[in-house]
Amino acid sequence: MLVVEAGNLFIVRAVLVPWLLLRSMGNIQLESSFSLIKKSFAQWFLIFLIILAGSIFGRFLSPDDSIQAFQVGTAAIAILTGFLILANQRHVIGQVVGVITFEGGLTLVELLSKHAIPLEVYSIISIVFIFLLLTLVDFINKFKITSRQDDLLIDGIVL
Amino acid sequence: MIVVICGLVPLVGAMLVLLPVLKGRNAIRLLVAVGLINVVLTGIAAFGRNRGESEFFLFHYLVLDATSLLFLSVISIVFLGITIYIYHRITTGLLPEAIEGFIARVLAFASASVFAVLSNHLIVMWAFLEMGTLAIAPLIGYARGKEGLDASWKYLLFSIVGLGFNFLGLMCICRAIGGNDDDNSISLFIDALTNIPSLGEKMWWELGLAFMVFGLGTKLGLAPMYAWLPDAYDNAPPSITALLSAVQFNCVVLCLFREIAIFKYFDPTLVSEELIVMGVLSLVIAAMNIVTTDNYKRLIAYASLNHAGTIAIGLGVGKTAAYGVVLYVVSNAFVKALLFLTCGNIKAHFGTKKISALRGIIREMPFSGLAFMLGVFALLGFAPFGSFLGEVLMLSSMIEGWYILLFFLICIILTVVLVASGRALFPIIWGDTTDAASKKSEPWLSNVPSILFIAVLVSLGIFTPEPVTALLQEVATALSGR
Numbered sequence: 001m002l003v004v005e006a007g008n009l010f011i012v013r014a015v016l017v018p019w020l021l022l023r024s025m026g027n028i029q030l031e032s033s034f035s036l037i038k039k040s041f042a043q044w045f046l047i048f049l050i051i052l053a054g055s056i057f058g059r060f061l062s063p064d065d066s067i068q069a070f071q072v073g074t075a076a077i078a079i080l081t082g083f084l085i086l087a088n089q090r091h092v093i094g095q096v097v098g099v100i101t102f103e104g105g106l107t108l109v110e111l112l113s114k115h116a117i118p119l120e121v122y123s124i125i126s127i128v129f130i131f132l133l134l135t136l137v138d139f140i141n142k143f144k145i146t147s148r149q150d151d152l153l154i155d156g157i158v159l
Numbered sequence: 160m161i162v163v164i165c166g167l168v169p170l171v172g173a174m175l176v177l178l179p180v181l182k183g184r185n186a187i188r189l190l191v192a193v194g195l196i197n198v199v200l201t202g203i204a205a206f207g208r209n210r211g212e213s214e215f216f217l218f219h220y221l222v223l224d225a226t227s228l229l230f231l232s233v234i235s236i237v238f239l240g241i242t243i244y245i246y247h248r249i250t251t252g253l254l255p256e257a258i259e260g261f262i263a264r265v266l267a268f269a270s271a272s273v274f275a276v277l278s279n280h281l282i283v284m285w286a287f288l289e290m291g292t293l294a295i296a297p298l299i300g301y302a303r304g305k306e307g308l309d310a311s312w313k314y315l316l317f318s319i320v321g322l323g324f325n326f327l328g329l330m331c332i333c334r335a336i337g338g339n340d341d342d343n344s345i346s347l348f349i350d351a352l353t354n355i356p357s358l359g360e361k362m363w364w365e366l367g368l369a370f371m372v373f374g375l376g377t378k379l380g381l382a383p384m385y386a387w388l389p390d391a392y393d394n395a396p397p398s399i400t401a402l403l404s405a406v407q408f409n410c411v412v413l414c415l416f417r418e419i420a421i422f423k424y425f426d427p428t429l430v431s432e433e434l435i436v437m438g439v440l441s442l443v444i445a446a447m448n449i450v451t452t453d454n455y456k457r458l459i460a461y462a463s464l465n466h467a468g469t470i471a472i473g474l475g476v477g478k479t480a481a482y483g484v485v486l487y488v489v490s491n492a493f494v495k496a497l498l499f500l501t502c503g504n505i506k507a508h509f510g511t512k513k514i515s516a517l518r519g520i521i522r523e524m525p526f527s528g529l530a531f532m533l534g535v536f537a538l539l540g541f542a543p544f545g546s547f548l549g550e551v552l553m554l555s556s557m558i559e560g561w562y563i564l565l566f567f568l569i570c571i572i573l574t575v576v577l578v579a580s581g582r583a584l585f586p587i588i589w590g591d592t593t594d595a596a597s598k599k600s601e602p603w604l605s606n607v608p609s610i611l612f613i614a615v616l617v618s619l620g621i622f623t624p625e626p627v628t629a630l631l632q633e634v635a636t637a638l639s640g641r
Contacts, residue, residue, distance in 0.1 A: 061362065079327070086316065095312075099319055106323055109330045117282065117333075118346075120220075124286045128293075132319065135293045139312055142297075146305050 004119060005111070008126045013107070017100060020133055024140045043088070050080045071112050078105030092143045096136050103129065161207070162223050162231065163216050165200040166273035169193050173266035176259050186262050187249050193266060194235075194242035197273070201235040204228065210629060215279065219348060222279035225633035230276045230413045233489055236615065237405045237496045238269055240608035244500050245398045247604040248507075261301060268294040268402060275410045281329050281347040284414055285322060288378070291407060292318040299395040299403075310387075310394035317387035321377025324370045325414075331367030335359040352421045365429060368422050372433050375418070378411045379467045382440035389448070392460035393512075397503025400456075404463050405496040412470065412488055416638050419474055434475035435565065441468030442572045450579040454512045456502045458583055459495070462538055465576055466491050472569065473553040474638075476560055481635035483552025489631070490537065490545030490619050497612040498534040501527050504605055514583050518590035526601050530609035532588045537616055539577050545619030 058073025082102025089095045110117070110125070117125075172193040176186045205228055208214070213224035223231075245265070249258065268291050275287035296315040300307030329347065336359045346352075358364040373384075380388035392400045423430050445465035452458050466487075473484035504527040505520060506512055521528030537544035550573075557566040618624075623631075 079323075083320070086320065092312070095316060099316065102320065102323055106326055106330075109327055112330075112334070120218075121280065121282050121286075124283060128286045128289050131290065131293050135296060135315065138297060139308075139315065142300075142308055143312075146308050 004122055012126060012130060016130070017133060020137050021096070024137045046084060047081065050084065051077050054080060071108070075105050075108035075112060078108060092140060096140065099136065160216060161200050161204045162277055163221060165197050165204070165231065166270050166277060168196050168200070169266040169273065170270035173263045173270065176263040176266065182259060186259050187246050190262050190266065191242045191246050193269070194239035197235045198239050201231050205232060211633065213350065220280050220283055221274070221277040222350065223277065224637070225630055226413065226416060226637050227277050229489070229630050229634050230409055231273065233409055233492050234272055234276060234406045236611065237401070237492055240496060240500070240611050241398050241401050243604065244503070244608045247602060248398070251602060261298060264294050264298055265402070272406050272410050276413055279349050281349065281418070284417070285326055285329065288410060288414060289322050291410065292322065295399065295402060295407065298399045299391050301396055301399065303394055307394045310390040314387045314391040317377060317384060321374045321384060324374030324377065328367040328369070328371030328374060331363050331370060332358065335363035335367060349417055349421065358425050365426060368426065368429060369433060371418055372430060375411055375415045376437045376471065379408065379415070380464055381437045381467050381471055382444045385441060385444060385464055388464055389457055389460045392463065393454065393457045397499050401496045401499040404499060405492040409488065409492050415474065420638055431475040431477060434471045438468040438471030438475060439568065441465070441471065442569065446572050446575045446579070449576055453514050455514050455517070455584065455587060456506070456512050458514070458580065459498050459502065459538070462576070462580065463495055469550070469553065472565070476553065476556050476562060479559050480553045480556035481638045482632065483549045483556060485631050485635045485638065486545050486619065487549025487553065490549055490616060493612045493616050494534055494537040494546060497530060497609055497616070498538060500608050501531045501534060504601070505531065514587060517587045519592040521588050522592065524601060526606050526609070528588055530606070530613065533613055535580070535584050535588070539580055540573070543620040544616050548620055
């Protein structure tokens with residue numbers, strides 16, 4: 001079981017995700033055209049609030065266990081951050097980043113579960129995630145073909 | 160084991176379509192054959208099942224009980240109708256012939272839907288729902304350009320988030336069940352959870368339950384996460400809209416049924432309140448949009464939102480409304496499939512989706528006009544259709560349960576929807592045409608799905624065979640929980 005979990009974490013999420021995204025974004029210009037602090041101050045402030053809320057949430061759910069409170073808080077922060085990115089991004093790549101952040105939060109929650117998920121069910125979850133990635137990449141490619149290239153520039157990403 | 164084959168047949172079909180030997184018309188014939196085989200297999204499974212019993216397959220991961228049988232029957236019949244419609248569209252040149260990818264995805268979606276309906280494990284059910292979503296999402300924008308692509312992307316994002324919340328809820332339930340001791344043997348098998356004496360830590364499972372209902376509500380298109388629904392339903396090809404609204408919608412409703420049957424026992428008010436709030440909000444939003452839209456396909460999409468809201472309220476009201484909810488859900492699957500497919504025929508003939516541009520279709524397209532008229536009657540909850548009976552049963556349950564304010568609120572909203580839909584859709588059917596109407600013969604094949612769906616709808620309202628009534632009652636009893 002541990003081997004499968006490690007495989008899922010390191011091969012799928014740490015290698016496959018970045019590789020697929022880099023490959024699909026291959027010919028998109030990555031020059032930043034935003035001001036790091038000034039224009040996106042509200043976003044930074046929101047993220048600060050999310051981190052604060054996540055930490056309080058973790059502490060609230062596990063008041064006697066600081067490690068678990070930290071883990072739960074981190075998962076909540078990842079989910080809320082993913083949500084925030086999804087909510088304020090108009091660009092496809094930004095939204096894909098939001099989805100992956102959101103999914104990362106879900107994976108953290110899944111890993112925190114004391115309840116053992118059977119190996120076959122865990123494998124199904126991993127397969128679904130791989131299909132999700134392939135679908136996202138498929139959509140990025142379709143957007144590249146269909147729309148103007150300018151629409152796909154990631155200058156909207158502020159985080 | 161027959162029902163397992165029912166799920167495997169479309170999957171094998173999807174793989175075969177991708178082979179070089181099955182191209183063009185052969186691929187389309189295979190699609191119809193799969194639809195037909197699934198209906199036959201479901202019929203055999205239904206006749207072979209003993210009333211009140213559950214059969215388990217594949218190490219307990221799949222189950223054939225009353226609920227899964229009812230939904231399997233509904234999606235199999237609807238799927239057959241849709242395959243015939245796709246066949247007609249392709250053979251008459253309304254869709255490109257080289258659509259092996261399209262057919263493979265439709266078949267993969269059908270397979271995922273069958274397995275989602277048969278699942279006896281909450282995570283496995285979630286996984287099949289997600290697989291179905293991933294299979295069908297690219298088809299929403301099929302041959303529809305940038306607008307279609309945007310709609311399918313929106314659908315995908317909302318679905319991922321909705322199902323993500325459902326998964327998060329499941330993990331919270333896991334944490335609640337397994338949090339107090341080292342016993343990991345408690346599983347998320349539905350039959351095991353149905354008899355579980357306690358869910359453990361209340362805070363965790365309440366949180367989980369709230370997430371699950373919110374997540375499935377998003378997938379059903381309930382407010383506040385409904386924004387994907389009108390765009391996706393409007394932009395998708397008619398066959399895909401019918402698959403989304405009648406097949407996938409019912410798979411998600413089944414998932415909601417299963418979760419409610421398990422968890423309502425532990426906290427009836429939490430589930431009821433969340434469902435009623437989401438339902439009422441959906442009804443209000445649907446009514447406002449039905450009044451203002453000038454697109455008949457979009458109007459029916461908003462009517463679907465209205466239905467989702469009514470179902471959520473019915474589920475929130477609880478035990479006494481259970482039979483009405485089940486009947487309403489089954490009827491609406493056929494109503495939506497009928498209407499969206501007929502919309503496709505009308506759009507193909509007139510080339511417009513604008514309400515103001517269409518008048519008197521019944522004179523120009525007698526059969527499609529008649530099918531559209533009957534579909535609209537069923538949509539608006541007129542007698543003798545099953546949706547009428549379902550709605551009446553739900554409303555009377557509200558009175559029985561002393562949900563008086565809710566009853567009046569729903570009556571007002573439903574009246575607004577009735578008047579607004581009638582004002583927009585009736586002139587399309589009977590209105591005076593400005594040009595000389597040219598009566599045109601319609602290909603018989605385009606009418607086969609409509610005849611099939613109308614027959615089922617009328618039968619549900621006027622004469623329901625005893626085994627079907629017994630099955631509906633069994634599902635209603637299961638939905639009421641412990």
